[in-house]
Amino acid sequence: MVTTLVTRAVAGDELRARRAGAVTGRNVTAFRAGGAYWWLVISGMAEPLLYLFAIGWGVGALVGDMPLPDGRTVSYLTFLAPALLAAAAMNGAVAESTMNFFAKMKFAKLYDSVLNTPVTPVEIAFGELGWAMMRGSMYSGAFLVLMAVMGVTTPALALVAFPAALLVGFAFGAIGLALATVMRTWQDFDYMGVVQFALFLFSGTFVPVSSYPVAMQVIVQLTPLYHGVELVRGITLDMLSWSLAWNVLYLVVVTLAGLAFAARRMRKLLRK
Amino acid sequence: MTDGAPLISARGLIKRFGDFTAVDGIDVDVHAGEAFGFLGPNGAGKSSTMRMIGCVSPPSGGELRVLGMDPQRQGPDIRARLGVCPQEDNLDQELTARENLVTYARYFGIGRKVARQRADELLEFVQLSERAGSKVEPLSGGMKRRLTIARALVNEPDIVMLDEPTTGLDPQARHLVWERLFRLKQRGTTLVLTTHYMDEAEQLCDRLVIMDGGAVAAEGSPRELIERYSTREVVELRFGTDALEPYASKLDGIGARVEVLPDRILLYADDGDTAVPAVYERNLTPSGVLVRRASLEDVFLHLTGRTLVEA
Numbered sequence: 001m002v003t004t005l006v007t008r009a010v011a012g013d014e015l016r017a018r019r020a021g022a023v024t025g026r027n028v029t030a031f032r033a034g035g036a037y038w039w040l041v042i043s044g045m046a047e048p049l050l051y052l053f054a055i056g057w058g059v060g061a062l063v064g065d066m067p068l069p070d071g072r073t074v075s076y077l078t079f080l081a082p083a084l085l086a087a088a089a090m091n092g093a094v095a096e097s098t099m100n101f102f103a104k105m106k107f108a109k110l111y112d113s114v115l116n117t118p119v120t121p122v123e124i125a126f127g128e129l130g131w132a133m134m135r136g137s138m139y140s141g142a143f144l145v146l147m148a149v150m151g152v153t154t155p156a157l158a159l160v161a162f163p164a165a166l167l168v169g170f171a172f173g174a175i176g177l178a179l180a181t182v183m184r185t186w187q188d189f190d191y192m193g194v195v196q197f198a199l200f201l202f203s204g205t206f207v208p209v210s211s212y213p214v215a216m217q218v219i220v221q222l223t224p225l226y227h228g229v230e231l232v233r234g235i236t237l238d239m240l241s242w243s244l245a246w247n248v249l250y251l252v253v254v255t256l257a258g259l260a261f262a263a264r265r266m267r268k269l270l271r272k
Numbered sequence: 273m274t275d276g277a278p279l280i281s282a283r284g285l286i287k288r289f290g291d292f293t294a295v296d297g298i299d300v301d302v303h304a305g306e307a308f309g310f311l312g313p314n315g316a317g318k319s320s321t322m323r324m325i326g327c328v329s330p331p332s333g334g335e336l337r338v339l340g341m342d343p344q345r346q347g348p349d350i351r352a353r354l355g356v357c358p359q360e361d362n363l364d365q366e367l368t369a370r371e372n373l374v375t376y377a378r379y380f381g382i383g384r385k386v387a388r389q390r391a392d393e394l395l396e397f398v399q400l401s402e403r404a405g406s407k408v409e410p411l412s413g414g415m416k417r418r419l420t421i422a423r424a425l426v427n428e429p430d431i432v433m434l435d436e437p438t439t440g441l442d443p444q445a446r447h448l449v450w451e452r453l454f455r456l457k458q459r460g461t462t463l464v465l466t467t468h469y470m471d472e473a474e475q476l477c478d479r480l481v482i483m484d485g486g487a488v489a490a491e492g493s494p495r496e497l498i499e500r501y502s503t504r505e506v507v508e509l510r511f512g513t514d515a516l517e518p519y520a521s522k523l524d525g526i527g528a529r530v531e532v533l534p535d536r537i538l539l540y541a542d543d544g545d546t547a548v549p550a551v552y553e554r555n556l557t558p559s560g561v562l563v564r565r566a567s568l569e570d571v572f573l574h575l576t577g578r579t580l581v582e583a
Contacts, residue, residue, distance in 0.1 A: 014348050016381075018381050019379065019381060022375075022378035022379045022381070023379075025375070025378055026364070026367075026375045026378070026379075029367060029371055029374075029375055030364070030366040030367055033366065033367060033368065033371065109360070109362045110362070110364060112358065112362045113356075113358070113362040113363070113364070113376070113423075114379055115328050116326060116328060116351060116354070116356040116358070117351055117352075117376065117379035117380055117427075118347075118348035118349070118351045118352040118379070118380060118381070119348075119379045120347070120348060270328075271328055271329060271330065272289070272329055
């Protein structure tokens with residue numbers, strides 16, 4: 001009852017997990033049926049791995065060891081790997097929640113038929129996000145296994161980092177959904193790609209944010225991937241502290257805001 | 273809900289899109305077990321009305337109750353008991369015919385096992401069992417429409433809403449759809465449909481409203497409407513020319529009424545077989561004569577001055 005009231009207030013509609021789950025289930029069915037889809041997921045895995053080996057090993061040999069804030073030094077590969085994990089969680093979630101969601105809404109008109117059922121726009125948003133997360137968790141899980149095997153983190157820390165990577169995915173999935181509802185043409189996705197790549201480069205991924213000029217540090221700290229990188233890196237490098245709670249809070253707020261925005265926009269777009 | 277209360281009740285229902293008024297204050301009641309039709313040309317406001325009843329489009333004014341509930345506040349509860357077959361087949365292209373039905377059932381919160389069972393029964397009902405494993409794309413237009421109708425039945429709805437169920441289908445496919453809809457009607461399912469085909473309305477509807485320009489122009493059973501606004505029979509006369517007005521004036525008094533269309537003259541008479549000789553008695557020699565039963569098309573023409581097709 002309380003959650004009903006809350007979602008009504010935030011998203012303007014009812015939210016039931018079962019119905020959101022049916023939307024996720026639809027994607028699972030489609031995924032199982034479509035052969036080509038597998039390749040999309042596998043290719044999504046390939047990108048962070050290529051970066052890991054090319055930059056981590058290649059550039060890492062030139063850079064040498066990285067000093068951590070707590071006084072320890074680690075190899076560049078160890079420093080880089082968790083950031084690539086966060087970025088992969090971002091890319092996976094954004095790909096599913098923008099491109100595929102946009103295509104379903106605008107071209108396949110999929111939701112026109114779904115909205116004739118009891119399913120509400122906010123349930124569609126949650127259901128699609130759930131699916132984006134399933135896809136994202138496949139990327140993240142496989143990457144974490146690899147990190148543990150390579151010894152850049154411990155299996156125990158990898159387990160803790162898994163839900164953190166999921167949270168990063170949630171936040172970007174929600175942002176993606178929100179953006180997809182304001183996109184008009186495929187061209188708009190090019191701009192998004194540029195922003196996404198800038199986030200990838202400047203969120204403390206390759207170098208510590210402290211090496212940037214102060215003004216830029218402030219800007220970076222306002223962007224979501226920075227918080228994802230901080231959180232995941234803090235966990236896998238065993239630098240657990242209360243500052244991670246701030247990163248978690250930031251990502252949770254972004255997730256909820258993104259979902260609420262997406263649900264409201266969808267209602268406007270689809271319930272004319 | 274008490275017995276006899278209408279399943280759908282609209283009073284002064286209005287839908288506006290910006291400055292444009294699509295539905296302009298209509299009153300409609302649909303009762304349990306009847307097949308109710310909205311007949312009218314494109315742009316008459318039929319689909320907008322259907323979308324408001326289906327709780328996917330908020331009314332701009334007036335009162336609307338569906339299954340005794342308020343569409344604004346109880347949308348999900350109402351939609352749970354409606355089956356909607358939209359004008360465009362918006363089937364899920366990534367899924368097979370059977371997966372379409374099972375997945376759709378899941379949106380209604382129906383358990384997997386029951387969903388599968390219903391999917392198979394419905395595929396049987398719309399004669400698509402053999403195509404159960406086929407993706408949507410290779411299916412013919414008629415098959416897609418039947419699958420969309422099956423999808424609308426997956427939640428065992430109290431009301432089935434069909435927006436132009438046979439538009440764009442070839443005659444054979446239309447008859448198959450009509451036959452299945454007629455069977456639903458016999459089972460006591462309440463049907464609400466829109467159409468711009470008068471034969472469809474005459475075949476399927478117990479009662480209908482004729483809509484034009486967002487308003488209800490007339491209401492009744494097909495028979496009543498024809499009796500009220502037309503004669504029993506119509507004589508269609510062609511004279512091999514488009515200048516028909518002079519001929520029309522010479523026909524005065526033969527039937528109840530004369531209507532001039534771009535390519536022919538309609539002579540409204542209760543008995544066509546006595547009207548035709550009367551035409552020849554006035555020294556008129558039409559190049560084509562057809563005596564037919566009056567139809568809803570004639571009613572529409574009388575009410576609006578336009579044919580359904582040209583409107």
